[in-house]
Amino acid sequence: MMSAYAEGWKLVLGHFKMWGLFYVCNVLFALVAAYPLNGFLQSTIGDSLAIMDSLPGFDYTFVTGFLNQYGKGFSLILNQSFLVIGAFLLFSVFLSGGILEVFKRRKEDFAFAHFWSGCGKYFFRLLRLMIYFMVGQGTLLFLAWTCFKSLSGGLSPFVLETDRDWVNAFKIILPFYLFFASLFMMLHDYAKIHIIHQGKSLLFQPIFQAIKMVFQNFFSCIFLYLLNFATFLLFFGIYYIVRNLLNADTMTSILLIFVVGQFFILARIATKLLNLGSATVLYQERLRASLES
Amino acid sequence: MVILPFFAPNTIILNLKLVIGGFYGLILNICTIFAQDPALSPRTANYDIKAYLDVKAHKITAKQTLYWTNPSDDTIRSLQFHLYYNAFKNTESTFLRERNDFPSFLKNSEEDCLKWAWLEVQKMVDEYGNDLTPTMHYIQPDDGNEFDQTVLNVPLKQAVLPHESIKIDMDWESKIPNIAARTGYNKEYYFMAQWFPKVGVYEPAGTRFAEKGQWNCHQYHSSGEYYADFGVYEVAINVPNEYVVGSSGSLIKEAKTAARTTYTYKLEDVIDFTWTASPHFVIQETTWKDVTIKLLTYPHHTHFAERYFRTTKNALEYLDKHIGVYPYKTLTIVDPPIHGLFTGGMEYPTLVSSLSFCFLPKGIKTPETLVTHEFVHQYFMQMVASNEQEEPWLDEGFTTYFEGRILDHYEGEKTSTIDVWGIKAGNIEFNRAEFLAMDNPKIAENNRWSWDYNHGGYGKIAYNKTALWLRTLEGLVGLETMDEIMKTYFERWKFKHPCGQDFFDIVNEIVPKNHGNELGENMDWFFEQVFYGSDICDYSVANIYNKPVGKASGFFEDLNDCVFMTVDSDHKNTYIASFDKDSKVLKNLNKQSLVAQNSDESLFKSEVVLNRLGEVKLPVEVEILFEDGTKRLEKWNGQERSMGFKYVGESKIKSVEIDPEQKIYMDANFLNNSKTAEIQITGIRKYWLQFLVSVQHVMEMLSLLV
Numbered sequence: 001m002m003s004a005y006a007e008g009w010k011l012v013l014g015h016f017k018m019w020g021l022f023y024v025c026n027v028l029f030a031l032v033a034a035y036p037l038n039g040f041l042q043s044t045i046g047d048s049l050a051i052m053d054s055l056p057g058f059d060y061t062f063v064t065g066f067l068n069q070y071g072k073g074f075s076l077i078l079n080q081s082f083l084v085i086g087a088f089l090l091f092s093v094f095l096s097g098g099i100l101e102v103f104k105r106r107k108e109d110f111a112f113a114h115f116w117s118g119c120g121k122y123f124f125r126l127l128r129l130m131i132y133f134m135v136g137q138g139t140l141l142f143l144a145w146t147c148f149k150s151l152s153g154g155l156s157p158f159v160l161e162t163d164r165d166w167v168n169a170f171k172i173i174l175p176f177y178l179f180f181a182s183l184f185m186m187l188h189d190y191a192k193i194h195i196i197h198q199g200k201s202l203l204f205q206p207i208f209q210a211i212k213m214v215f216q217n218f219f220s221c222i223f224l225y226l227l228n229f230a231t232f233l234l235f236f237g238i239y240y241i242v243r244n245l246l247n248a249d250t251m252t253s254i255l256l257i258f259v260v261g262q263f264f265i266l267a268r269i270a271t272k273l274l275n276l277g278s279a280t281v282l283y284q285e286r287l288r289a290s291l292e293s
Numbered sequence: 294m295v296i297l298p299f300f301a302p303n304t305i306i307l308n309l310k311l312v313i314g315g316f317y318g319l320i321l322n323i324c325t326i327f328a329q330d331p332a333l334s335p336r337t338a339n340y341d342i343k344a345y346l347d348v349k350a351h352k353i354t355a356k357q358t359l360y361w362t363n364p365s366d367d368t369i370r371s372l373q374f375h376l377y378y379n380a381f382k383n384t385e386s387t388f389l390r391e392r393n394d395f396p397s398f399l400k401n402s403e404e405d406c407l408k409w410a411w412l413e414v415q416k417m418v419d420e421y422g423n424d425l426t427p428t429m430h431y432i433q434p435d436d437g438n439e440f441d442q443t444v445l446n447v448p449l450k451q452a453v454l455p456h457e458s459i460k461i462d463m464d465w466e467s468k469i470p471n472i473a474a475r476t477g478y479n480k481e482y483y484f485m486a487q488w489f490p491k492v493g494v495y496e497p498a499g500t501r502f503a504e505k506g507q508w509n510c511h512q513y514h515s516s517g518e519y520y521a522d523f524g525v526y527e528v529a530i531n532v533p534n535e536y537v538v539g540s541s542g543s544l545i546k547e548a549k550t551a552a553r554t555t556y557t558y559k560l561e562d563v564i565d566f567t568w569t570a571s572p573h574f575v576i577q578e579t580t581w582k583d584v585t586i587k588l589l590t591y592p593h594h595t596h597f598a599e600r601y602f603r604t605t606k607n608a609l610e611y612l613d614k615h616i617g618v619y620p621y622k623t624l625t626i627v628d629p630p631i632h633g634l635f636t637g638g639m640e641y642p643t644l645v646s647s648l649s650f651c652f653l654p655k656g657i658k659t660p661e662t663l664v665t666h667e668f669v670h671q672y673f674m675q676m677v678a679s680n681e682q683e684e685p686w687l688d689e690g691f692t693t694y695f696e697g698r699i700l701d702h703y704e705g706e707k708t709s710t711i712d713v714w715g716i717k718a719g720n721i722e723f724n725r726a727e728f729l730a731m732d733n734p735k736i737a738e739n740n741r742w743s744w745d746y747n748h749g750g751y752g753k754i755a756y757n758k759t760a761l762w763l764r765t766l767e768g769l770v771g772l773e774t775m776d777e778i779m780k781t782y783f784e785r786w787k788f789k790h791p792c793g794q795d796f797f798d799i800v801n802e803i804v805p806k807n808h809g810n811e812l813g814e815n816m817d818w819f820f821e822q823v824f825y826g827s828d829i830c831d832y833s834v835a836n837i838y839n840k841p842v843g844k845a846s847g848f849f850e851d852l853n854d855c856v857f858m859t860v861d862s863d864h865k866n867t868y869i870a871s872f873d874k875d876s877k878v879l880k881n882l883n884k885q886s887l888v889a890q891n892s893d894e895s896l897f898k899s900e901v902v903l904n905r906l907g908e909v910k911l912p913v914e915v916e917i918l919f920e921d922g923t924k925r926l927e928k929w930n931g932q933e934r935s936m937g938f939k940y941v942g943e944s945k946i947k948s949v950e951i952d953p954e955q956k957i958y959m960d961a962n963f964l965n966n967s968k969t970a971e972i973q974i975t976g977i978r979k980y981w982l983q984f985l986v987s988v989q990h991v992m993e994m995l996s997l998l999v
Contacts, residue, residue, distance in 0.1 A: 026993065033988045041977045042972060051976030052976050060707070092995075158472075162591055163652060166651075255982075265989050269993065
């Protein structure tokens with residue numbers, strides 16, 4: 001497991017170009033979504049002292065005033081950004097095929113040709129897989145919600161003895177939900193790896209094989225997953241601490257916060273690649289072990 | 294005491310007994326008189342109630358004695374009573390007809406049928422032994438709805454002469470509702486508000502709007518609250534032993550039997566009496582000066598005591614200083630259980646109900662906000678007993694105004710309502726935003742009766758809008774004058790029934806006294822707009838102009854000599870032209886973005902243009918900041934649609950701000966109150982980059998699903 005983790009890091013650090021590509025895509029899509037806001041702000045409140053007065057921190061009067069006066073225009077920008085985010089989601093499906101193809105060929109030198117061929121070849125399969133797992137996650141959420149309602153006597157406050165019932169029910173349900181949701185995500189990752197390695201068009205076999213592999217190597221898979229998650233938390237913790245040291249009240253600090261934010265985005269992309277990379281390594285090692293045995 | 298003449302030996306002995314007895318009675322009376330607190334109010338309606346709570350049938354059986362004094366010069370031939378519980382008797386009551394949503398418990402099932410409520414007066418007898426029961430009948434003075442039984446009219450067989458009293462004994466029974474409109478029961482929790490037959494208010498001629506003496510006893514409407522006379526309450530509540538009782542007033546007696554306990558409470562000079570009971574209540578206590586503060590919570594909420602006690606003491610201290618003394622010895626706070634949610638957030642004499650939730654973080658200050666609001670109601674309308682149904686703004690608006698002052702003072706102007714995860718909101722700004730967020734803030738005027746807000750707006754206009762214009766009034770007259778107004782209003786009208794005009798009269802008395810004619814002869818112009826009108830106030834800075842002062846150009850004395858002309862307009866199209874003396878032709882026409890050649894670059898003509906976008910006209914201050922740091926404070930009476938201020942000087946205008954201290958708090962849009970000569974790039978960058986990064990994070994988060 002630790003070797004898979006270490007190899008995962010090697011994959012990430014050894015594929016700077018890919019890492020950089022994902023970051024650039026992220027920035028470009030975000031710019032498309034966010035750029036209209038720049039002009040909107042300039043034309044509405046750009047020359048108001050209120051915008052400067054609101055710099056030191058969250059200003060409720062400023063925010064509510066802005067939404068009250070200009071909320072309709074802002075909601076148009078928001079709606080557009082949802083579309084862009086949706087497009088990015090599809091694009092991520094496209095790119096994930098390339099990532100996994102590259103990681104499958106981890107012993108070879110990186111080549112964009114392999115990357116793009118993987119993107120195109122596996123796009124529809126990974127898209128269908130994403131839909132299946134989203135339905136699965138939705139079902140899981142529904143089940144958790146149903147359990148919560150039955151544990152807390154329903155959502156009506158009038159049947160509860162105390163509001164603690166809601167809190168207690170939530171405390172019971174949440175850990176289970178998080179565990180199973182994470183398990184689903186892990187199965188999703190391994191199913192993707194199966195698809196890429198075996199090149200099957202139908203998805204149910206890779207899904208079942210992923211389930212089989214995960215349960216046969218349960219602790220390794222879980223701990224690797226937790227390790228990757230802990231890595232993400234570490235980066236998040238650093239970002240949180242650094243971010244809270246800065247106050248966005250001057251141009252310098254605003255730009256600094258932005259740069260710090262970009263480093264965190266890079267870190268998030270890295271942990272995503274780490275997750276797929278280390279899982280691929282673990283998969284390949286287990287596959288080799290099972291073939292040898 | 295009677296003293297008879299001494300005539301005969303046995304008479305002597307008899308007289309001696311009488312004298313001794315009389316002397317003893319005199320001593321007793323004197324002691325009693327000195328032992329009684331002096332009456333703070335007229336004590337028009339006094340009640341002695343003995344109530345039995347049946348927790349299985351959810352009923353109250355009671356014997357009630359009303360001692361009622363005629364406050365007028367009229368002869369009263371009938372009494373009118375509120376029977377509030379009959380609002381929940383069936384779907385045809387005025388209350389339920391006016392409600393848009395059906396209460397959740399009122400469904401058409403046999404089990405749920407048990408949850409309807411009623412109050413029935415079974416017998417009513419006057420002190421002369423006259424049985425008034427046969428002639429009692431329901432009336433509907435507001436809407437003529439024959440099915441509404443929330444007002445009981447009782448013709449008297451013996452009229453009550455001016456300023457005379459009458460004693461009425463009655464037996465009544467009620468079926469308690471399953472918590473509707475802040476009263477009722479759920480599970481083992483009982484909150485008993487508006488629970489007994491309450492006599493209406495007889496308004497003598499000259500009281501409020503009464504041109505002649507009249508009963509003011511409205512039906513129970515779905516919007517609007519209550520109105521009652523002052524009196525002394527002595528209430529004995531009989532409950533099962535395991536029930537813990539909380540109540541208005543002080544406990545004066547407790548009598549326990551094997552299965553049940555009778556708690557007797559007394560409270561003087563109040564307009565109402567409320568109590569609560571549950572086997573699960575935990576009582577905690579503290580004191581502030583000589584006031585005992587009790588908190589009743591369920592076990593999981595006992596940790597809220599610190600927040601409740603701290604906030605209540607803050608409110609006591611603040612109002613003691615800024616309005617007047619809280620005269621009662623007790624204050625009970627009820628924190629209802631979650632299944633009694635709808636009884637929270639309400640005020641009764643010396644008893645308030647709040648709300649708290651275990652699952653909300655500490656930074657969501659619901660308990661603090663509610664308990665402060667409900668406590669301020671002890672002043673407006675428990676002591677200054679305005680008519681909540683006809684003039685809801687007169688208590689709710691005043692209470693919201695002081696709620697904001699108290700909370701912002703003790704919890705921070707920007708954090709007194711919400712302070713969690715970086716999101717902060719002060720109470721005053723929160724209430725302002727609530728009003729302005731209405732779909733149509735102009736939907737109704739402030740002076741409507743509570744059930745006359747036909748298309749909404751009751752809450753936001755009675756509460757929030759009133760508080761906004763009170764705060765604006767404070768901004769115009771200053772805090773010191775505002776406090777003087779409020780103190781005077783309280784002192785003059787406590788334990789009485791004022792109307793809105795009484796408040797306006799006090800404002801018109803004090804403001805000219807303190808400010809002369811600065812704000813006009815009186816403040817009627819202000820109330821005409823903010824109270825009787827429904828328009829919006831909105832001032833904006835339209836434009837800032839800064840132009841270099843050009844030297845005089847053209848032909849002057851010498852027609853053969855032309856001084857170079859400068860033609861400049863705005864920043865984008867500025868021309869330099871020269872006039873050739875010989876050919877007398879305009880030459881060298883160049884577009885440049887610089888000041889023209891022969892202008893005086895050391896002087897600027899600057900102008901500010903202000904607009905009045907709203908219909909409300911208020912005097913405003915305008916602060917102009919120049920690039921060299923100097924400031925000018927101008928005053929505008931706010932009457933015209935637009936106004937300009939011009940300057941000539943060595944420095945350009947950098948920024949303009951209308952009402953820099955936000956005295957005109959009801960201005961609907963603070964964002965257009967200021968303008969800068971240059972775009973504020975820093976501010977734009979901050980919000981734009983934050984939005985950009987947020988979108989990046991959302992995209993990365995969603996890509997985990999891929």
